[in-house]
Amino acid sequence: MILASAGNIVVWIVWVGAGFACLASGAAVVSFSNPFYSALALIGNLGSLAVLYLLLSAEFVAAAQVLVYAGAVMVMFLFVIAYVGPRMETPWAGGPSWQSVAAVLAAASIFLEIIVAVALKAGGRLSHSDHVNSTFGTPGWIGRLFLTDHLLAFEITSIVLLVAAVGGVILGSHTQRRSGEEASTS
């Protein structure tokens, strides 16, 4: 009993730490003027989200989050930021324009709407049970689900990735051909 409550306290401490890191780094991504620092803050955001996924016993998704997002996607972001050069932008300079005021109002209303919806519709009933299967969230379990119940989603995901790769290649080569044409006509 004492051991269980001690474990409970540890879970709460980890949750508070990861949740605070998640919220702080999310706000930092939006407010940094240098996109390089924003990308670094997003890596922290993704890492703390992976901790939250582990607390929700989604181990495979947490590992995939770190590998795919914090690894591959963020390396691509940092490479492109280094390629185009860091462009400073002061998002809150020059006083509040109607555009930024409206943006803050829209974002706050989205946030409040979700909070109110969660509180009203499912306030007391959203406490998950203590025990899950020992296989819940493991790679084998996810793989079995992917290849049995959700095979169509798996295949469509692969097609989406293929289309995106082809689109990226076309975007890269098209501009090169266009600049070559302009060079030949001029």
Next chain:
Amino acid sequence: MSGPGVAWYLGIAAFLFGTGALGVLVRRNPIIVLLSLEIMLNGGNLALIAFSRHAHNGAGQIFALAVMAVAASEVCVGLGLVVAIHRRRLALDVDQLSELRG
């Protein structure tokens, strides 16, 4: 070990979604708009995984992985666009890129 309930995770997810929406609406650098979009997608992912744990159902985690793949492809195309804009010597500012405006 019970720990915090699903509603707490949904609060974090809502805050992340709101923060990302604010970034998409306020910032003018397309790279930071893409980063804010990632925050919005991750807020949705956190809600999906919290509900998956709540319902003891794997469909939420499967959907979260699909969202991750869609986010990776969106980043691929979006960064391709950023590089293409940069190559054509256009300004990297979503307010100035108004050629397609009707």
